[in-house]
Amino acid sequence: MTLRNILLVAQRDYVAYVARPRFWIGLLLTPAILLAFIFIPILIQQFQTAKDYVVVDHSGWIMPAVEQRIAASDYTRLIRLAAHTAPVDVKTLPTVLAKIKPAAEKLHDDRRKTLGEALAAGKPVPTEPDALAIWQQRAALIEWYRTLTPKQASALDHNLAIARFHLVTQAPANLRAAVNSKKLFAWFDLPTDPLKPDAKYTYASLNLTDTDLRDWFGRLVTTVVQTRKAAQSGLSADKAKWLQENVDFDSQLVTAKGAKTATTAEQVAQWLPVGYVYLLFLAIMPIAQLLMMSTIEEKSTRIAESLLSAIESSDIVAGKTLGVAGVGITMVLGWLILILGLVAGTGALFTLGGTVAAVLAGISVGNIVWFLVYFVLGFLLFASILGAIGASVNNIREAQPYVTPVILSMTLPLILMIPIVKDPSAIWARVLSYIPPLTPFLMMNRSAAPPPVTDYIFTTLLLIATVVLVLYASGRIFKIGLLNTGAPPKLRELLGWLRDAGPRTAAPENTAK
Amino acid sequence: MSDAITIRDASKYFGSHTAVNQLSLNVPAGSIYGFLGPNGAGKTTTLRMITGILSPDAGSVTVLGGQSPEAARARIGYLPEENGLYKDMRVLDMVSYFGRLRGLSRRDAQDRARTRLENAGLGARLKDKCNTLSKGMGQKAQVIATLLHDPELVVLDEPFSGLDPVNAEMVLELIKQYKREGRTVIFSTHVVEHAEQICDAVIIIDRGRHKVSGSLSEVKASGGRTVLLDYEGDAGNLAALPGVLNADDSGQHAELQLADDADAQALLQTLLGRVRIRRFDTREASLKQIFLNAVENARDAA
Numbered sequence: 001m002t003l004r005n006i007l008l009v010a011q012r013d014y015v016a017y018v019a020r021p022r023f024w025i026g027l028l029l030t031p032a033i034l035l036a037f038i039f040i041p042i043l044i045q046q047f048q049t050a051k052d053y054v055v056v057d058h059s060g061w062i063m064p065a066v067e068q069r070i071a072a073s074d075y076t077r078l079i080r081l082a083a084h085t086a087p088v089d090v091k092t093l094p095t096v097l098a099k100i101k102p103a104a105e106k107l108h109d110d111r112r113k114t115l116g117e118a119l120a121a122g123k124p125v126p127t128e129p130d131a132l133a134i135w136q137q138r139a140a141l142i143e144w145y146r147t148l149t150p151k152q153a154s155a156l157d158h159n160l161a162i163a164r165f166h167l168v169t170q171a172p173a174n175l176r177a178a179v180n181s182k183k184l185f186a187w188f189d190l191p192t193d194p195l196k197p198d199a200k201y202t203y204a205s206l207n208l209t210d211t212d213l214r215d216w217f218g219r220l221v222t223t224v225v226q227t228r229k230a231a232q233s234g235l236s237a238d239k240a241k242w243l244q245e246n247v248d249f250d251s252q253l254v255t256a257k258g259a260k261t262a263t264t265a266e267q268v269a270q271w272l273p274v275g276y277v278y279l280l281f282l283a284i285m286p287i288a289q290l291l292m293m294s295t296i297e298e299k300s301t302r303i304a305e306s307l308l309s310a311i312e313s314s315d316i317v318a319g320k321t322l323g324v325a326g327v328g329i330t331m332v333l334g335w336l337i338l339i340l341g342l343v344a345g346t347g348a349l350f351t352l353g354g355t356v357a358a359v360l361a362g363i364s365v366g367n368i369v370w371f372l373v374y375f376v377l378g379f380l381l382f383a384s385i386l387g388a389i390g391a392s393v394n395n396i397r398e399a400q401p402y403v404t405p406v407i408l409s410m411t412l413p414l415i416l417m418i419p420i421v422k423d424p425s426a427i428w429a430r431v432l433s434y435i436p437p438l439t440p441f442l443m444m445n446r447s448a449a450p451p452p453v454t455d456y457i458f459t460t461l462l463l464i465a466t467v468v469l470v471l472y473a474s475g476r477i478f479k480i481g482l483l484n485t486g487a488p489p490k491l492r493e494l495l496g497w498l499r500d501a502g503p504r505t506a507a508p509e510n511t512a513k
Numbered sequence: 514m515s516d517a518i519t520i521r522d523a524s525k526y527f528g529s530h531t532a533v534n535q536l537s538l539n540v541p542a543g544s545i546y547g548f549l550g551p552n553g554a555g556k557t558t559t560l561r562m563i564t565g566i567l568s569p570d571a572g573s574v575t576v577l578g579g580q581s582p583e584a585a586r587a588r589i590g591y592l593p594e595e596n597g598l599y600k601d602m603r604v605l606d607m608v609s610y611f612g613r614l615r616g617l618s619r620r621d622a623q624d625r626a627r628t629r630l631e632n633a634g635l636g637a638r639l640k641d642k643c644n645t646l647s648k649g650m651g652q653k654a655q656v657i658a659t660l661l662h663d664p665e666l667v668v669l670d671e672p673f674s675g676l677d678p679v680n681a682e683m684v685l686e687l688i689k690q691y692k693r694e695g696r697t698v699i700f701s702t703h704v705v706e707h708a709e710q711i712c713d714a715v716i717i718i719d720r721g722r723h724k725v726s727g728s729l730s731e732v733k734a735s736g737g738r739t740v741l742l743d744y745e746g747d748a749g750n751l752a753a754l755p756g757v758l759n760a761d762d763s764g765q766h767a768e769l770q771l772a773d774d775a776d777a778q779a780l781l782q783t784l785l786g787r788v789r790i791r792r793f794d795t796r797e798a799s800l801k802q803i804f805l806n807a808v809e810n811a812r813d814a815a
Binding site: 005008009012016019020300301302303305306307308309310311312483493496 | 586658659
């Protein structure tokens with residue numbers, strides 16, 4: 001092998017791909033599609049108009065309590081919104097929220113919720129200075145909140161209850177006609193005596209597949225009715241609330257030094273292995289396929305034979321592999337820069353900065369080293385297999401039957417990704433990580449609960465041995481395949497190429513002229 | 514004169530198929546050497562062994578003073594049949610790339626490529642993508658790329674394939690120019706007229722086996738006497754005439770191969786009674802006739 005020739009081939013292939021406009025279009029499209037997946041549902045939610053509903057409350061006491069709970073939830077959200085708004089964006093806040101911002105920032109999140117409930121109920125008056133500072137704005141806050149239209153509310157935070165669901169207080173005379181004419185999304189009919197065992201609650205709408213409104217309102221009514229039932233049983237309101245409280249587990253992260261409460265970032269970091277698997281998949285699959293495409297192109301245009309007459313086939317294979325690896329690295333770096341740029345550009349980085357930094361801090365040096373090792377080995381394994389396939393066929397259509405199992409073996413780790421991250425030490429995960437094509441993905445997938453060192457050593461040794469074997473085999477197939485211009489070889493013929501490629505170089509009969 | 518290529522009992526097998534069977538050959542340095550044979554005769558396989566793309570399974574191939582083809586890569590220029598171009602590459606870059614693969618420095622390759630493309634009339638297309646070139650222009654660019662490193666041995670596989678007469682003539686002229694420059698040129702073809710026009714020596718192979726070889730005059734002398742006949746009318750089965758071994762009859766023109774003891778005057782008399790004769794020319798056998806005889810005899814023997 002000659003380094004100069006390898007670099008020449010690598011440089012040509014690299015430039016040939018990177019200089020094409022379609023490379024840059026693809027580079028831009030991939031993160032754009034990824035971001036679209038994330039942001040389109042958010043955008044759709046933002047553009048959704050509030051659903052109008054009417055409540056016919058025969059009980060006379062459910063709705064006031066429900067409305068109070070709605071207001072409590074929205075006040076809590078608004079206090080959080082004021083607290084989290086970036087200093088540069090304060091001018092976009094309504095005056096009343098801008099006024100409570102300094103106090104809201106200092107208030108602990110649990111206290112924000114308590115304060116929201118107090119604001120809605122009108123009691124108790126808080127004693128904590130920051131909460132009290134907000135409480136002093138209560139009249140202005142309530143007045144402003146009452147005049148908010150669903151559209152204005154949505155512009156502030158599309159998750160506000162009044163942004164999603166609009167209670168129509170002036171109910172139309174004919175509810176059925178209003179729903180039929182789509183002036184109303186739905187109506188609720190609450191019973192006269194909700195505490196009776198056979199009390200009948202009704203929800204009526206043209207659309208029974210969209211259950212958001214029904215579920216949300218149902219939860220609120222359930223809580224209110226449960227509270228009433230508790231009171232009727234002699235329990236105080238506080239006791240009823242206490243009974244209804246959800247159990248909230250404190251997630252503790254066990255380390256070598258002991259256990260400590262896990263921060264949000266640390267909990268998110270537990271999912272890092274999923275990111276490793278995705279990144280490996282995104283880095284390996286497209287560029288390994290690129291090698292196959294480029295080989296098919298050179299073969300179909302008959303350039304391959306000119307190359308073979310000029311330099312060793314091993315130089316061609318090594319050069320092409322290096323060239324497309326460069327393309328892949330450029331692609332991944334381009335994505336990272338684009339995504340970071342977009343995130344920074346949209347301001348998301350500012351609010352998420354702390355969490356992102358903490359999550360990134362969860363990436364250990366060991367993980368980075370293993371990621372690089374598995375990237376290199378995984379790339380060599382799949383690229384050499386796909387390169388040999390490319391050399392054996394004349395076009396993409398002929399390559400399909402050979403490529404499908406390779407792609408499947410690469411997508412299998414994506415299917416197993418979630419089960420493995422939840423139970424990285426499961427015996428089946430250990431067994432599967434010893435299968436070389438799965439090793440890079442599954443070992444990174446298992447990194448949250450670090451696998452035993454023996455697993456790292458033996459799976460990697462097995463993978464290296466497989467890579468060496470595959471490189472050797474694909475090198476032989478490559479040289480013979482490039483000269484084969486007839487029908488693609490059958491499996492038996494391929495094995496024959498491997499067996500006879502020594503002193504009696506084998507090739508299909510249609511190669512000879 | 515020393516030999517540029519020496520092949521000794523070379524054989525090449527593809528599975529159960531024998532592509533080249535115990536072929537021996539000497540190509541004198543500085544000569545134009547033609548490889549003749551029908552499709553599937555083993556011409557390309559032999560050329561691939563000469564260029565080091567394939568290795569013989571038995572026997573030996575040495576080039577340019579006893580070197581192995583692999584070791585002599587930088588001294589060989591090979592233009593494969595249907596050689597393609599990197600479609601998205603610029604013409605100048607593509608040509609200089611192949612020069613660099615053959616050992617030229619970047620600057621030297623660029624300078625040579627520019628000069629030679631300009632001399633070949635492609636000066637205006639240096640920055641154009643290869644896929645914008647016509648077939649003739651593409652062929653020129655490929656030939657320049659193949660020879661940019663000034664190889665001593667030029668190997669051309671079916672260089673006339675698919676070319677119109679103008680471009681075929683251009684390639685013929687190029688081959689003659691290489692010879693004038695002192696290079697050895699070998700090329701394969703199944704169009705024997707091209708070989709007859711420019712070759713110093715030829716080999717005819719069929720089914721991987723050597724049939725006839727030697728200098729053009731030796732090969733032609735080995736074919737015996739023939740009669741070139743231009744005529745009008747219905748000549749009937751010319752091969753059945755007394756003293757005629759074989760006839761290549763295209764209707765108004767025929768080449769008749771004569772037996773050693775054939776009487777040309779008697780044949781003329783016979784023909785005068787059948788058709789109106791415009792030409793009756795006795796001469797040594799044409800290369801085409803020798804080629805057809807060699808191939809047909811092999812088919813008959815099979």
